[in-house]
Amino acid sequence: MATRPVPGTPSWLRETNDRTALSLLLEHGVLTRNRIGELSGLSKPTAAQMVSRLETAGLIHAVGEVSGGRGPNAASYAVRTDRVLGVAVDIDATTIRSTVVDASGTEHPIAATPLRVTDPDRTPESDVRAAIDGACEAAGVASDRVSAVCVGVQGALDPRTDELTFIETLPGWPMQGITAHLEDALGISVHIDNDVNLAAIAERTDGVGRDTGGFALLWMGDGLGLSVDQGGSVHRGASGGAGEIGYLPIPRSAAELDQDAHDLQDLIGGPTVARLAERHGIHAADYTAAVEAIPGSPARDALLAELAPRIAVGVVPVLALLDPELVVLGGPTGRAGGDRLAELVSAELRASWGSSTVVATGVPAHPVLRGAREHLLAEVRNALFAEVSRISA
Incomplete structure (x- = not known):
């Protein structure tokens, strides 16, 4: 496991600067090198180095040019939002609803997948895999980019034992070790939460709370x-x-x-x-x-x-x-x-x-998905910043 650079060292300064550049691009959208320098307070050469490192690592890419008057046009850059993706999932008794979550917070289409409630071969991994595939198809992105899911269920998960309770609407789902089971089966990070708790998160960020x-x-x-x-x-x-x-x-x-x-x-x-x-x-x-x-x-x-x-x-x-x-x-x-x-x-x-x-x-629509999306937004961004730590070391 890689250790963080020691504060004050060149590698620490590179990571700090690169994280600053990535944060500015996530906050403001498309920016030029000069604008990144202005917003960060860093020099033009330092901003150019930051952009070069992030672009080489595939975390950002050039998306166009901006006219600056005299001289050549300046290249503009944006975060590669397809680098790391999450999928927010809401499962009820009859339907799975899911949507892709990227680091920019872009609103993607919501896929609705009917459940075959009497299917004897139904498993939790088949449910979540269907949610991922449906969301990615609706958004037009590759499902192998998905590194995390947040699943809202009509039940409760004991964080001490990884045990589900009150899961009458989830036939085929095991009560014991559900998060570990899904992570092993899918090979991605899994977060399971009660649907009403996720709706409350949405109410806090987007609603009356x-x-x-x-x-x-x-x-x-x-x-x-x-x-x-x-x-x-x-x-x-x-x-x-x-x-x-x-x-x-x-x-x-x-x-x-x-x-x-x-x-x-x-x-x-x-x-x-x-x-x-x-x-x-x-x-x-x-x-x-x-x-x-x-x-x-x-x-x-x-x-x-x-x-x-x-x-x-x-x-x-x-x-x-x-x-x-x-x-x-x-x-x-x-x-x-x-x-x-x-x-x-x-x-x-x-x-x-x-x-x-x-x-x-x-929250007028899909509060459970919006809460799951809020959870994943932080997780996807953290994954990008972890990549910054790797390239800046």
Whole structure:
């Protein structure tokens, strides 16, 4: 294993300068040698040497020329974003969604691969390989450039034992040693995380959690989940199972809302939302479409009004235990209900609990993928900087 250069030595100075040049290109995009020198505060000869080393190593390439007035045009350079790639993956019960992640943060197409849920030969490596192939085909890049994946699952991973739990939607996946199994089978770095935790990362970087000290994301879909952001760090719990709020029994005081409900999943899970929508005369393809029914229509207003006190039952324990600055309603139901549902839940909580701030998610689409993408962006960039260390030694 190579050691880092000693500070103050020529190799350390080369690495420091080369990392600076690469960082500037990642931040600003296409730059000339002179512009790299100006932004870094280094001399033109030093900037030229940095560019030459990075270009020779294949980390950057010339992409055009810029006219500088008199004299020859100056070559412009950009990072070779195809050098190291990652793939963000979101797996639910029926579909794998995946997208390529490169060091520049470019938005690539999202591939949707249907799962053969009854396939007896299904394995975790076949699922992830299908995700990689689909994403790379959609982006028009070679799959052998992929060095890392981040997989969002409807389950929990114990970081101490590499054990998956709550994985009813992942038939064929082993509970024990899943990360090690995938890394051995695929030959790349693998990071597995709960889908709601990844959605919270997206909410922090791209949504309503951006400027908060912390927030709680209540995910409402087919199932329920909770993720807690504390100053930009997601709380996962000792076993990785923090946030499995769907199993929380409902209090006696909420029994009048639904006499047949035993836990929060029964109270506000997707199947219940679909049933309530039917009762209000909303006939839709699924519960999300039902909640998205024509804004302002009496039937939708009645559905949201019935959902709000049910959701408030799930939010009260979060307020009591965590007292978050913000509660975000996410997942398919939270996104479809939007601001109106958040307003109704806020009103319920003011009446029963006191002041609280409840808002709708600020991530309009694919929050799990966006969170996985954010994780991989740092990993892919770190891999490029590791290459800088190698060439500068």
